[in-house]
Amino acid sequence: MMFCLDFPLYLMESLKRWSSIYGYVAVFMFLTTVSKGSTCEAPSSPQCFRRNADESVYMCEWSMNMTESDVTFDLYFNETKFNIKKTWHEIPEEQLIKHRLVHIRVEAHVGNSSCRSLKTSVKLVDTVKYEAPGNISVSWLKNNLSLVWRAAEKYPALAEVWFRRDKHPIESWEKREMTTTISQTSMCQVIVANLLNHKAYQVQIRHQPTLARALNPLWSDWSQVVIVPGELEHKPEVTMTKTLVNNGRRVTLTWKPVQHAAAVRGVTYSLNDTQSSHGCPCRPVKNRDPISTTSYTTYVSYSAVNISVIARNAAGSSPPAIIQVPAESAADLKTCDETLLNVKINKTTCLEWYEFQDGDPRPENILTLSGRKKKKEKMQIRKNIKDYVRYLYFEHRCIRGKPRTVKMCLFYQKEGVPRREPQDFTAFSETHSSANLLWKAIPFVDQQGFLTHYKLCSVKIGSQDKQKECHNISASLTKYCLENLTPGTRYDVTLAGVTRAGEGLQANVTIKTLPEKPLNVWLSLGLLFVFFLMSIMFTFILKRIKNLMFPPVPTPVILDFTNHQPQNQETMEKEEKVHELTLHQLPPEHKTLLEDLEESTVQERDDSTDEDPENERGDSQMSEGTSDECLSPGSTEQVLRCSREDIEQMDELTMLIYRKGLVFDVKTDSPENGLN
Ligand SMILES: *[C@@H]1O[C@H](CO)[C@@H](O)[C@H](O)[C@H]1NC(C)=O
Numbered sequence: 001m002m003f004c005l006d007f008p009l010y011l012m013e014s015l016k017r018w019s020s021i022y023g024y025v026a027v028f029m030f031l032t033t034v035s036k037g038s039t040c041e042a043p044s045s046p047q048c049f050r051r052n053a054d055e056s057v058y059m060c061e062w063s064m065n066m067t068e069s070d071v072t073f074d075l076y077f078n079e080t081k082f083n084i085k086k087t088w089h090e091i092p093e094e095q096l097i098k099h100r101l102v103h104i105r106v107e108a109h110v111g112n113s114s115c116r117s118l119k120t121s122v123k124l125v126d127t128v129k130y131e132a133p134g135n136i137s138v139s140w141l142k143n144n145l146s147l148v149w150r151a152a153e154k155y156p157a158l159a160e161v162w163f164r165r166d167k168h169p170i171e172s173w174e175k176r177e178m179t180t181t182i183s184q185t186s187m188c189q190v191i192v193a194n195l196l197n198h199k200a201y202q203v204q205i206r207h208q209p210t211l212a213r214a215l216n217p218l219w220s221d222w223s224q225v226v227i228v229p230g231e232l233e234h235k236p237e238v239t240m241t242k243t244l245v246n247n248g249r250r251v252t253l254t255w256k257p258v259q260h261a262a263a264v265r266g267v268t269y270s271l272n273d274t275q276s277s278h279g280c281p282c283r284p285v286k287n288r289d290p291i292s293t294t295s296y297t298t299y300v301s302y303s304a305v306n307i308s309v310i311a312r313n314a315a316g317s318s319p320p321a322i323i324q325v326p327a328e329s330a331a332d333l334k335t336c337d338e339t340l341l342n343v344k345i346n347k348t349t350c351l352e353w354y355e356f357q358d359g360d361p362r363p364e365n366i367l368t369l370s371g372r373k374k375k376k377e378k379m380q381i382r383k384n385i386k387d388y389v390r391y392l393y394f395e396h397r398c399i400r401g402k403p404r405t406v407k408m409c410l411f412y413q414k415e416g417v418p419r420r421e422p423q424d425f426t427a428f429s430e431t432h433s434s435a436n437l438l439w440k441a442i443p444f445v446d447q448q449g450f451l452t453h454y455k456l457c458s459v460k461i462g463s464q465d466k467q468k469e470c471h472n473i474s475a476s477l478t479k480y481c482l483e484n485l486t487p488g489t490r491y492d493v494t495l496a497g498v499t500r501a502g503e504g505l506q507a508n509v510t511i512k513t514l515p516e517k518p519l520n521v522w523l524s525l526g527l528l529f530v531f532f533l534m535s536i537m538f539t540f541i542l543k544r545i546k547n548l549m550f551p552p553v554p555t556p557v558i559l560d561f562t563n564h565q566p567q568n569q570e571t572m573e574k575e576e577k578v579h580e581l582t583l584h585q586l587p588p589e590h591k592t593l594l595e596d597l598e599e600s601t602v603q604e605r606d607d608s609t610d611e612d613p614e615n616e617r618g619d620s621q622m623s624e625g626t627s628d629e630c631l632s633p634g635s636t637e638q639v640l641r642c643s644r645e646d647i648e649q650m651d652e653l654t655m656l657i658y659r660k661g662l663v664f665d666v667k668t669d670s671p672e673n674g675l676n
């Protein structure tokens with residue numbers, strides 16, 4: 001004999017609320033569970049309820065630890081008995097007393113023994129128990145966590161949410177109770193505020209109807225524990241490598257794995273490219289399954305493409321990383337000779353027209369004609385191609401599942417003449433026979449066709465000669481020098497862009513060449529003056545050169561030597577080179593001459609009283625040492641005399657000392673006593 005007590009907490013809670021509000025006790029508990037036999041363990045007291053307030057079928061359920069396989073149960077509503085083999089039973093409302101209290105119990109039979117549960121008393125019509133929330137979807141709203149599941153009824157309900165950090169099993173559950181909101185699609189939602197969105201959580205929920213729906217609501221069973229991954233806040237960090245392969249491009253994208261908390265339930269990456277979404281897919285778009293690797297290789301054509309990478313986990317998706325792959329360089333594009341515009345195209349062909357704006361093809365205005373499209377769509381696209389508008393035309397083919405660009409050229413459906421003139425047409429630095437012209441190109445939108453060249457025409461103003469002269473100028477030029485003009489004439493100059501359709505609007509400018517004459521007079525006057533100056537300079541220079549090369553032959557000049565000072569002479573002898581010294585050999589009867597000379601010297605000495613005797617002595621002393629010729633084995637007096645005689649002789653002779661053949665010095669005693 002044993003007592004089996006099973007008094008669930010949740011039942012107690014709902015009872016309390018119920019009884020406190022309505023003031024009567026609806027349930028009687030009998031603590032007299034009886035067990036007959038040792039092998040039987042008493043089942044829990046049964047719960048009987050409807051799944052929602054509109055349900056007509058009631059459900060009763062209980063639990064029991066069954067060690068035996070053939071256990072049978074007797075379920076009693078007051079004295080009405082149902083024999084059951086499971087731990088639950090569905091009973092249509094017709095067989096039950098709904099609006100009064102009924103006592104419910106269950107009796108289990110195992111072999112020869114049986115045991116009874118506790119008795120519950122309940123008013124069946126008021127008792128509602130929802131199914132446990134299933135398929136809960138989670139998503140982050142900043143730091144709030146949104147939980148959504150299918151609503152049991154189209155009415156707000158009470159929900160209890162338990163949560164704790166993932167991988168922290170010792171942490172206790174945090175509990176929040178709140179009212180759900182019901183969406184149009186019968187989904188109910190609760191928001192758990194102020195969590196950490198970069199962390200992973202474990203969440204479980206149960207719910208029950210509000211008292212407005214059922215007077216005796218029962219909590220549903222707990223949902224399964226849901227793991228909420230952290231939010232994917234950042235777009236994937238993608239790096240791209242691109243290589244050209246057979247008129248197509250191979251693009252390889254690699255990216256960093258997301259942070260751990262966001263990846264707890266796995267992450268997938270979705271890729272999309274604008275070439276496919278714009279209707280040029282080589283493979284059907286639906287084949288693009290999300291991938292779980294962190295790199296991806298795809299093939300794209302030459303036209304511009306954006307590839308987006310989005311990471312997804314159970315709690316949402318990251319912002320997209322958009323990799324822009326520009327169109328392959330369109331440097332030397334040619335005019336399209338022929339296109340497939342009006343030709344039937346097959347499924348592997350795709351045509352694209354990029355509308356030009358301000359000289360650039362704009363991906364915003366793309367017309368795509370894919371062989372996959374329906375006939376009607378194709379017609380519509382063909383209609384949308386505008387006349388006079390420049391397009392960049394692409395012809396792509398799918399070859400073995402990879403797009404290849406087989407043609408790329410500039411396209412006009414129909415060309416017109418330029419609807420604007422060349423801009424800012426001006427003339428500058430006119431001379432008497434030429435003028436420079438400058439302009440800006442016609443904007444692309446106004447060209448309305450391919451500019452083949454400019455037509456530049458000039459016509460004289462006010463002259464009898466009304467002949468128009470025209471030149472074809474390259475379409476790439478923006479300046480030109482107009483030559484062979486008549487001096488002093490006004491010209492009307494026009495410039496127009498020319499397409500295959502003809503000549504467009506003209507820009508005008510009037511130029512005036514400079515008059516020729518006044519310029520020539522001034523020029524010749526100036527030249528004359530310059531010539532004059534130059535001839536003067538030339539003669540001057542010539543003279544100087546002549547003087548240098550042919551020095552004038554020196555003519556001996558006899559200079560006054562009276563105030564010649566011996567000291568000066570000494571320095572002169574030291575400084576100057578004596579190139580030639582002429583000494584005259586005396587004839588045999590020189591004695592008489594010497595005597596004559598001596599006499600004259602004496603005379604001279606008498607005359608030149610102002611001469612310094614000391615100086616003379618020094619002079620003679622020096623002469624003594626230098627003139628070997630005068631040395632003779634006589635007395636000093638004789639020597640002195642000799643030397644003096646020698647010097648005196650030299651003094652009296654006019655000596656010509658040439659210096660560098662140009663300058664000469666003349667020594668003489670005095671002009672009066674000289675040889676003249
Ligand atoms: C079943 O057995 C477990 C322990 O083995 C016990 O905790 C539980 O309460 C039992 N259930 C019932 C209904 O007796």
Ligand SMILES: *[C@@H]1O[C@H](CO)[C@@H](O)[C@H](O)[C@H]1NC(C)=O
Nearest residue numbers: 036037038039110111112113
């Ligand atoms: C159960 O009762 C039958 C006869 O009623 C008896 O034969 C059998 O031995 C009993 N079994 C046990 C386990 O007591």
Ligand SMILES: *[C@@H]1O[C@H](CO)[C@@H](O)[C@H](O)[C@H]1NC(C)=O
Nearest residue numbers: 131132133134135136149150
């Ligand atoms: C949960 O979702 C799956 C598919 O997503 C579906 O098959 C299943 O029926 C859903 N369960 C519930 C209880 O809504």
Ligand SMILES: *[C@@H]1O[C@H](CO)[C@@H](O)[C@H](O)[C@H]1NC(C)=O
Nearest residue numbers: 141142143144191192193194
């Ligand atoms: C998060 O919840 C709090 C409290 O309910 C609310 O004030 C806040 O606006 C919510 N934030 C977001 C982003 O929903």
Ligand SMILES: *[C@@H]1O[C@H](CO)[C@@H](O)[C@H](O)[C@H]1NC(C)=O
Nearest residue numbers: 274304305306322324363364
């Ligand atoms: C790629 O994305 C940029 C920026 O969002 C956009 O301007 C451009 O038009 C896109 N290119 C294509 C080919 O869609």
Ligand SMILES: *[C@@H]1O[C@H](CO)[C@@H](O)[C@H](O)[C@H]1NC(C)=O
Nearest residue numbers: 452453455470471472473498
């Ligand atoms: C200029 O080009 C036109 C064609 O547009 C041609 O007919 C004409 O002969 C050319 N004129 C000169 C001077 O080359």
